[in-house]
Amino acid sequence: MFINEFAASLEKSGNFAIPKWVDFVKTGVQKELAPYNDNWLFVRAASIARRIYLHGMLGVNTLRTMYGSKNRKGTAGPHFRKSDAKVIRYCTCQLKKMGYLDLIIDKVEDDNGNMIDLSTKGKVITKKARAEMDKIATEIYKKLHPRN
Numbered sequence: 001m002f003i004n005e006f007a008a009s010l011e012k013s014g015n016f017a018i019p020k021w022v023d024f025v026k027t028g029v030q031k032e033l034a035p036y037n038d039n040w041l042f043v044r045a046a047s048i049a050r051r052i053y054l055h056g057m058l059g060v061n062t063l064r065t066m067y068g069s070k071n072r073k074g075t076a077g078p079h080f081r082k083s084d085a086k087v088i089r090y091c092t093c094q095l096k097k098m099g100y101l102d103l104i105i106d107k108v109e110d111d112n113g114n115m116i117d118l119s120t121k122g123k124v125i126t127k128k129a130r131a132e133m134d135k136i137a138t139e140i141y142k143k144l145h146p147r148n
Contacts (some may be wrong), residue, residue: 005136006046011039015098019090030071030081045091049100049125053133057104057122063088092123100129 010016022041026034037043051066054057067083095101104121125133 001140002137003043003046003050005140006049007039007042007134009132009136010045010098011042013098016042016045016094025087026067028078028081028083030069036082041087041091044087045095048091049089049095049129049133052101053125053130057124059122060085060092062122063092078094095129096123100126100132102126102145104146 015109018041024034026032027044048063051063061082064082064085068081069083070078071081072078092101096103101123102125104124
């Protein structure tokens with residue numbers, strides 16, 4: 001329920017740009033077809049935001065593992081395959097442009113006292129996104145548990 005409500009909120013905002021490739025892309029090498037749902041990209045972005053909200057600092061590679069599944073190829077045994085990184089990167093970039101995600105960068109001081117950016121450690125939810133997600137969760141709770 002929460003993911004669908006948050007996806008509808010992302011869709012209504014109008015700030016989430018839909019790319020041209022959205023109708024043709026698969027979500028992983030283990031999938032045979034593209035998703036059937038017309039707003040699947042909003043649902044994936046909402047799901048990514050929820051996972052980062054719950055688990056804290058996550059990167060693209062960790063999210064690829066979370067969204068991965070078995071690759072079944074006939075008589076050969078199934079093997080785990082990670083999800084497609086392009087879709088996850090695109091969703092995180094759009095959420096970052098909307099102000100819902102922020103990057104955590106690992107910085108180190110060199111010999112001259114200058115700070116050097118080594119790499120990104122992961123993505124975290126901003127206060128704006130946390131407030132929006134909490135508001136949606138509260139609305140869902142009130143719908144499910146009305147006062148007597």
